[in-house]
Amino acid sequence: MSDLPSDSRSENSDLKIILLTQYKREVEGKMASEDVMIKIDSLTKSFGRIKALNDLNLEIGRGELLGIIGSNGAGKTTTIRIICCILKPDLGDVLVDGHSIQTDPIKIKSMIGYLPEEPNLYERFKARELLRYFAELYGVPKGEIESRIDELLELVGMSDRADDKINTFSKGLRQRVGIARALIHDPPIIIFDEPTMGLDPATANTIRGFIRKLKGKKTIILCTHYMDEAESLCDRVAIVNKGQIIDIGTPEYLESKVHGDIILKVRVNNPQSIDTNKIKSINSVDAFSIDGNEFSVSLNSRKDISQIVDVFGEEVVSVNTKEPTLEDVFINTVK
Amino acid sequence: MKYFSVSDVLEFKLISNCTQQLLGQVKDMNFTTITKWEFKGTLSSRKFLMIFLLQISVLLLMIVVFNSFTANLESENGISLTPSLSGFASMDVQDESGLFIDRLNPEILDVNRSNYNTSMKRMEAGKTTGFLMVPGDVVASINAMEPVNLNLYLDYSDPKSVVVLDEVNSTSKIISTAITASWVNSLSPQNTSTQNFKQQSSGESLPLQIINKAMMAIILFLPILLFGNIIMDSVVGEKERKTAEILIAMPVSHADIIIGKSLASILLIALQVGIWILILLITGFAIKNPLLVYAFILMASVPIVGITTALSVYAKNYKEAGIGISILYIGVAGFLAVPALAYISTRSTFANISPMTVVMRLFSGEVIPLTDYAVTVLFAFIFSFLSYWVAVKLSRRDDVVFGPRPGILRLIWDLISFKKV
Numbered sequence: 001m002s003d004l005p006s007d008s009r010s011e012n013s014d015l016k017i018i019l020l021t022q023y024k025r026e027v028e029g030k031m032a033s034e035d036v037m038i039k040i041d042s043l044t045k046s047f048g049r050i051k052a053l054n055d056l057n058l059e060i061g062r063g064e065l066l067g068i069i070g071s072n073g074a075g076k077t078t079t080i081r082i083i084c085c086i087l088k089p090d091l092g093d094v095l096v097d098g099h100s101i102q103t104d105p106i107k108i109k110s111m112i113g114y115l116p117e118e119p120n121l122y123e124r125f126k127a128r129e130l131l132r133y134f135a136e137l138y139g140v141p142k143g144e145i146e147s148r149i150d151e152l153l154e155l156v157g158m159s160d161r162a163d164d165k166i167n168t169f170s171k172g173l174r175q176r177v178g179i180a181r182a183l184i185h186d187p188p189i190i191i192f193d194e195p196t197m198g199l200d201p202a203t204a205n206t207i208r209g210f211i212r213k214l215k216g217k218k219t220i221i222l223c224t225h226y227m228d229e230a231e232s233l234c235d236r237v238a239i240v241n242k243g244q245i246i247d248i249g250t251p252e253y254l255e256s257k258v259h260g261d262i263i264l265k266v267r268v269n270n271p272q273s274i275d276t277n278k279i280k281s282i283n284s285v286d287a288f289s290i291d292g293n294e295f296s297v298s299l300n301s302r303k304d305i306s307q308i309v310d311v312f313g314e315e316v317v318s319v320n321t322k323e324p325t326l327e328d329v330f331i332n333t334v335k
Numbered sequence: 336m337k338y339f340s341v342s343d344v345l346e347f348k349l350i351s352n353c354t355q356q357l358l359g360q361v362k363d364m365n366f367t368t369i370t371k372w373e374f375k376g377t378l379s380s381r382k383f384l385m386i387f388l389l390q391i392s393v394l395l396l397m398i399v400v401f402n403s404f405t406a407n408l409e410s411e412n413g414i415s416l417t418p419s420l421s422g423f424a425s426m427d428v429q430d431e432s433g434l435f436i437d438r439l440n441p442e443i444l445d446v447n448r449s450n451y452n453t454s455m456k457r458m459e460a461g462k463t464t465g466f467l468m469v470p471g472d473v474v475a476s477i478n479a480m481e482p483v484n485l486n487l488y489l490d491y492s493d494p495k496s497v498v499v500l501d502e503v504n505s506t507s508k509i510i511s512t513a514i515t516a517s518w519v520n521s522l523s524p525q526n527t528s529t530q531n532f533k534q535q536s537s538g539e540s541l542p543l544q545i546i547n548k549a550m551m552a553i554i555l556f557l558p559i560l561l562f563g564n565i566i567m568d569s570v571v572g573e574k575e576r577k578t579a580e581i582l583i584a585m586p587v588s589h590a591d592i593i594i595g596k597s598l599a600s601i602l603l604i605a606l607q608v609g610i611w612i613l614i615l616l617i618t619g620f621a622i623k624n625p626l627l628v629y630a631f632i633l634m635a636s637v638p639i640v641g642i643t644t645a646l647s648v649y650a651k652n653y654k655e656a657g658i659g660i661s662i663l664y665i666g667v668a669g670f671l672a673v674p675a676l677a678y679i680s681t682r683s684t685f686a687n688i689s690p691m692t693v694v695m696r697l698f699s700g701e702v703i704p705l706t707d708y709a710v711t712v713l714f715a716f717i718f719s720f721l722s723y724w725v726a727v728k729l730s731r732r733d734d735v736v737f738g739p740r741p742g743i744l745r746l747i748w749d750l751i752s753f754k755k756v
Contacts, residue, residue, distance in 0.1 A: 118577055121581075
């Protein structure tokens with residue numbers, strides 16, 4: 001990537017900046033204006049009678065990797081389509097590096113590389129031809145197009161398939177070409193909408209590897225259903241529900257908001273025989289749920305673990321402890 | 336949502352606004368990349384090559400049909416659009432005057448001269464279906480204005496007797512009409528034409544020369560209509576293949592996309608029409624002013640591609656676009672052909688709103704006044720502007736591209752109320 005920022009600063013100064021930015025985001029609740037790459041302001045959008053976005057506000061920092069998670073129809077894709085100037089909001093505005101989607105859509109489009117959920121590409125083209133077409137549309141200088149295509153095909157591991165037609169590619173290969181297409185103009189912002197959806201674990205892992213390579217060098221928005229993906233990749237995660245951001249923060253920060261420090265998973269033979277009132281009466285128990293033969297008990301202290309296990313008595317088959325994950329956060333927040 | 340007020344419209348602020356927007360867009364336009372790749376992509380696709388070759392075959396077939404049609408017109412037999420039934424049924428006739436026997440249609444009946452005794456035997460043997468006996472003094476009876484009695488014997492066991500009866504009845508009617516007309520004409524004053532008055536003939540077929548020109552014009556306008564499928568694929572295909580999303584995410588305007596795609600279609604039509612004109616010239620058709628003819632056909636393609644694009648932008652899928660375009664093209668064909676054919680009889684300047692009229696006149700080497708050219712160009716320009724304006728307006732609407740799509744009445748209301756969406 002020719003225009004990527006050089007890595008000249010020391011690790012210590014990097015760490016200070018990250019900590020300071022994080023402090024600002026989480027404690028002060030907002031970023032300094034020079035740190036903001038994308039500012040979403042009171043976005044509202046309806047499709048007929050369905051309100052997809054309802055006064056959504058969000059700020060995304062320069063070089064940040066923001067994850068957006070939410071259930072189907074929560075408004076994730078609508079939000080990113082509006083940022084990409086594909087859809088127009090009914091109300092509100094989005095500022096991308098100070099440019100408004102209302103007045104400067106062409107400028108904003110040139111700053112964004114967008115990978116939609118489905119890697120829908122022009123089937124009639126060969127991979128190289130497709131990248132050339134989009135390079136020309138993005139206005140990449142003619143002299144740089146071929147070298148850029150070679151560089152990106154190498155990055156996504158598609159050099160040997162460059163002259164094959166798109167209609168011969170599997171979904172995973174199409175997604176790789178889609179990533180190369182989104183990066184062809186070396187944009188400062190990249191938006192991925194469910195990039196690993198429907199891919200086999202190995203290909204999904206490769207795609208995550210590409211995203212990891214770009215992390216810190218570009219401002220990235222990652223819409224995903226996979227909590228572990230958001231947890232492992234994102235600097236911050238925004239939870240969207242019914243067209244609004246209902247919570248936002250680093251994965252650690254969000255996880256800390258889940259009831260309890262630890263979750264106890266107890267599998268039993270006969271769940272009906274367990275006296276649940278005894279579990280509730282223990283001081284450190286915040287909440288508990290039953291799923292088949294398994295009890296999940298959220299605790300705010302580890303000291304009462306043995307007391308809880310005693311409640312299950314001889315019915316216990318297995319006992320496991322687990323730290324709260326983003327999935328627990330999501331389920332807790334959205335329910 | 337903003338609306339232009341009525342006073343804005345009346346004070347031409349709207350027109351000025353539209354013009355400024357249009358000029359601004361033209362200045363910043365970046366449609367050439369889309370045109371280049373659409374053109375290149377279509378040319379290299381198998382689907383296009385198939386359509387292209389099919390169109391050439393249609394042209395060659397039409398040349399063959401057209402040549403045999405004109406040959407028939409030039410021959411004394413004329414041309415019959417009804418299928419031949421010769422050999423299907425036969426009838427014996429006794430007609431010394433020749434009044435009936437010469438007028439029975441040999442394409443429908445095998446007619447044999449015969450007499451009563453022979454024919455009765457032939458009918459019994461199943462060799463003929465009927466026997467018509469015309470009195471020997473039929474002409475004298477007609478001249479004396481006396482009734483004529485025909486005797487028709489039919490073998491009703493033979494289903495072909497219906498055909499024989501029909502033919503005898505229709506021949507009787509033809510003869511009766513001719514006799515009546517001849518009698519009426521005998522009462523009319525003769526030799527009415529003088530130096531100052533021209534006798535107007537009526538009821539005769541169009542002169543071959545005019546049919547020739549009209550047919551050639553229709554043939555050359557066909558490629559425009561045959562390319563509807565390509566235009567549809569280029570626009571609706573983006574929705575069907577779900578590539579519209581990434582195309583709209585490119586740093587190009589909606590006008591760039593619409594103009595770029597339409598221009599590629601116009602270039603393909605230009606290529607096809609050029610080849611057709613060459614083929615017609617090579618196969619011996621005389622086309623006067625071929626370059627002007629070419630220019631006017633291409634000019635006609637601009638609004639037609641525009642309106643097809645607008646319809647394709649609105650269509651949800653191929654099926655819907657296909658139905659819409661079929662209906663639309665009936666109207667377009669009517670708009671092209673009706674004024675052109677009307678011009679033959681009326682010579683009205685207004686008939687020049689159809690480029691086909693001008694092309695037909697160019698074929699004949701007629702000197703066309705500039706005002707007539709101006710009518711064609713002006714109309715094509717207005718129609719083009721409107722169709723592309725509608726296409727771009729529709730393409731800017733999220734609901735049209737991604738749904739839920741608004742109804743046509745709602746869209747028309749938004750367009751005529753100049754609602755900014």
